[in-house]
Amino acid sequence: MLPIGHYLFLSAALFIIGVIGVITRRNVIVILMSIELILNAVNINLVAFSRLYGDVAGQVVALFIIADAAAEAAVGLGIIIAFFRNRETVLADEMDLLKW
Amino acid sequence: MLDKVLFYIFAGLAITSAALMVTRRNAVHSAIFLVTALLATAGIFLQLRAEFLFIVQIILYVGGIMVLFIFVIMLVNLDVALQQIQFARQKWVALIVALALSAQFGLMLWSSEKIPGQGIPVLAAPPASELPPNSEAVARSLFGTYLLAFEIASVLLLVAMIGAVVMAKKEK
């Protein structure tokens, strides 16, 4: 195993790229995909520390995060499909039904 | 040595794919680059000797979630979307905020050695040959200590499944 700093740097880099994707893109599906990237960065962090301490709990929590990401992607994409049927758009700027 | 080479290959692949993913105009290209980023993450898991998580990442994330994403992208793919503006109006403010966040991360990583009592621990990881078989260890932990969380996760998945089916149903 490499020094833990390497893994933390990788995780931080993926996290920041994911954050840039979430707050910069207009396409809602790309925003959802960037959220998945953020979750993966967290997973890398957890698994790296689990290997460092020899405790398997980090991997179990990462497993739960993957299950949770699946659930969230399914529901989020369902919402996008429902919205698309109504408004014919997937751009975040144009989803302003609740605005005054 | 092999460990190092593998880590750098997978890490480079992950960061490159992620950077390409958030900058593509075509959503399907973004999805393909996210698949590559997820595969690189799975490679990092394998390099960290987390074999069960490696294969779970491939089966669930790449083989399940990304297929779902690509389905939905194909359903909502509008040709006119390719000519529209790609980045939101707040992109410069967003980049400054992201820069601030990365400065915070960098400070934390850099200062861990300078300030005593803070930052990254300098433990030595147990050598790979002393690790217990990974699937058995994860299974023992999952069905022992974390049994309640396991059951709650299954209820969560059930709720998400029902929710997704209801959301995507057509109004008759």
Place this chain on the structure above:
Amino acid sequence: MQAVIQATMDFLKLYWAPLLCGLVIVAVLPLIVGYIVLVERKLMADMQARLGPMRVGPHGLLQPIADAVKLLIKEDIIPDNADKLVFWLAPVLSVGAALLSIAGLAIGPAFQIAKDINIGILFVVGVSAMGIFGIVLGGWASNSHYSLMGSLRSSAQLVSYETAAGMALVSGLLLTGTLNVRAIVEAQSINKEGIWFVMLAPVAFFIYLVASIAETNRAPFDLPEAESELVAGYMTEFSGFRWSLYFLAEYTNMIVVSSVATTLFLGGWLRPFAGVHFFNFLDYVPPLLMIGVAGYCLLRTPKQPSRVQQLFMLAVAGLCLAVALVLLAPVALPIAKPFYAGIHGGFWFILKVSAYIYFFMWLRFTIPRYRFDQLMRLGWQFLIPLSIVNVLVVGVALIVGSYFNLHGWSMLLVTTPAAIIALVVALMILAAGQQSSAGKENAPASDFYAG
């Protein structure tokens, strides 16, 4: 620079065997797949009372080579407005996933490419599930409605039956307690249980059989690629070499799926009643079988029309005799005893995989195609509930079995009632399905997929 060269040499010294195996498989597998296709065409011809390919080479045996040459020299047509990068990538993904999953299989106790993977069977299943991407992206990149709908249908089918196949594998894995491929086969040998898991979990084997036919897009579940339906579905716009990559991926998937079923349910490389002293005469079956085939070739030699074909038959007979001698050696000569597990193991494994693939082909020529909504209904409303119930009953049977300390053949005492309960549940689901479909006979097919 010196350190890099040193590191490369160390790597090669450690891993030269798997690399060589991988290269050999990637080079040889297309040829093997070509001959499996020839066997299929000959079988199809036989079941349809005709002869099949006979012109190219003696008895059509050079047909795969002619086909390969034709596919390679065909013009590479890319549709207008197709996404060139994704169009190139899609068949590569399919074939890559299929070939990679072969690395996790074990043909004999010492014939593994990647030795002792902790997650053995799961690796094979998971990596071959990545082939779905090749189908989905291929349909999308073709920029054509038929291709897109074919690919969406095909991937929906694959994803649905993957769950049922996985749960069926779980019921089989409950009996072993490990995912390691070699350990699974050894659990079926005399050291642990001594009984093939197909007898302990027959319902799981049946579910996996049906699900694996759907997983590889074979008839009767081949609606997405049937010629009368969607003009070859997602493969429509791919011509020449690209199409042959998809084809290679499909038959490689067939081999992988058969190998997984053989490993988990049919005892892998073990001969029937492995290790039981009474049945040691079964060790002579492989060489006798090959001698029988050689004898048959020799008998048919005088009846061949031309000299070339007679010589060819003699050559085939000679080859079979050579194989029979190789198979006889570990059993008859004490010197060659250590090679018994490898040689005979390889033979039994290939025999079982061939039987499974023969069953696939037999089904293809016998049963008509399922309509897409019938297919999805079978997967979601029959196979998945049945596989979940099967996991439950096999689990309960194992707990009862371990309470009474049953092992090996006496496990049949608990698993047979479990299988009967699962069968009863299956019949109940089928009956309930019949009732509700009799009630709404004129329900339209699911309108999304009908396009």
